[in-house]
Amino acid sequence: MSGVNKVILVGHLGKDPEVRHLEGGATVVNFTLATTENYTKDGRKVEQTEWHNVVMWRGLADVAAKFLQKGKLVYIEGKLRTRSYDDREGNKRYVTEIVAENFNMLGRRSDNDTVNQPGAANQGSAKAEEHIADFNSGNAEDDLPF
Amino acid sequence: MSGVNKVILVGHLGKDPEVRHLEGGATVVNFTLATTENYTKDGRKVEQTEWHNVVMWRGLADVAAKFLQKGKLVYIEGKLRTRSYDDREGNKRYVTEIVAENFNMLGRRSDNDTVNQPGAANQGSAKAEEHIADFNSGNAEDDLPF
Amino acid sequence: MSGVNKVILVGHLGKDPEVRHLEGGATVVNFTLATTENYTKDGRKVEQTEWHNVVMWRGLADVAAKFLQKGKLVYIEGKLRTRSYDDREGNKRYVTEIVAENFNMLGRRSDNDTVNQPGAANQGSAKAEEHIADFNSGNAEDDLPF
Amino acid sequence: MSGVNKVILVGHLGKDPEVRHLEGGATVVNFTLATTENYTKDGRKVEQTEWHNVVMWRGLADVAAKFLQKGKLVYIEGKLRTRSYDDREGNKRYVTEIVAENFNMLGRRSDNDTVNQPGAANQGSAKAEEHIADFNSGNAEDDLPF
DNA sequence: TTTT
């Protein structure tokens, strides 16, 4: 019945997204994301990094495949899913992944350009933003007389 | 550019949703939601309630109109929007609302029945859940061979 | 560096919290939490449950140990942490847990009573709320002349 | 009773934080934050900006006063609070503010330097991160034998 | 293993 399963991450990609195309045509993308926490303990600075396995599907995966790269800073919203698989010895193993429902590139626009050539500059992320907007949308209420 | 504007509330409706139908046919629903915080201050228990103005549009509003009522406990996810209007004296005023993107009825199912007659019992919220599921969905990836 | 690692769950405890006391005196509590999602797929209702491993430490664990039980509906906020351990065959394994930073019992107060005897009734959760308030607090700004 | 009131924002400061020191010695900081959403409507790109009133108190305000500036990209977590005040004509008015409980500077470290002189470079934000860590912490469980 |  009632349930909420929500994850919010801001971090950097540990590698370029790994892209696969399933038989049905759907795109799936996987990458790791590092979230780092800084705190002081016993007067000393500690930096602690947590690595997350992120999965994106379909349209979101298509956008990610085009615009996300190793090192980019992103905001990700999704849900937790633990799935099992059999390892090489035939033992059941579990992985917990974040199934992304939404993402947002952070940082400077120039950081987000796939290419940064004169004449082409900033096109990349502009399009990315437009596409991401499609996923973020569902807010087209703004045309209402209110 | 990059932006995140997210609100997460769990609270009780202060009144039944007020339903309007716009000329284009879209449904809009408004209600207030109370979130209460308890803490101890100077050794005394304090209960502090915050009131939020919630708006829902279209399909989400239709579901809300059917199943939400004064007193219900609900989880709401949405975004902040401050809009201006002119008061009776013609002065510009501002209100901040939560434009809901998603909601979830909490508590016992029996709490969520509009009617609770023999034969009709539990139909109400069961349908609510099904409908709400439509809005929560976008998770139909589960049919993929993975 | 910059990082956000946040999890928000609303679900039911799958079992009573398992309580341990570490040598230093700190309490640790573990339990599983089910979050259930309902959606319709190909016209049929589907109910999908995800199980989460939740850990609580110290003061939060003490409150949890007193007031949480199998079946309770609870809101939990925390962060993801994946840790490794060696299984019985000496192989490295990984588990992802939600390290709770905050929680909130939902549902009716009567649902939350440990005991419900005349004379003792409601004491349980009333104290729970007071204690939880201590963890939720950090909002003592309210004494300021503003 | 049970309640959750949570806001998560990622956006840019519209102005430098305005700092006040209350009689008791507590620091209060106010600033506006812009969150921008991009979407396509009727095939045209739309950029919509929402402005939020953010308040920070005490230690968090001290850190903000030192390190936040107009234009910075920041992640903020807090709660909604609507308070009333009397305008110049003696009429009751309401403002909704985000009372921040936590924040995180995003973007490149170099973006976060208050000063960027040779020899002093990067000191600013490094210290900011250390201090912010103090507020983010409460995760000192890591010293436990587990 | 929860809940509806």
Add this chain to the structure above:
DNA sequence: TTTT
């Protein structure tokens, strides 16, 4: 105006 909710809820406990």
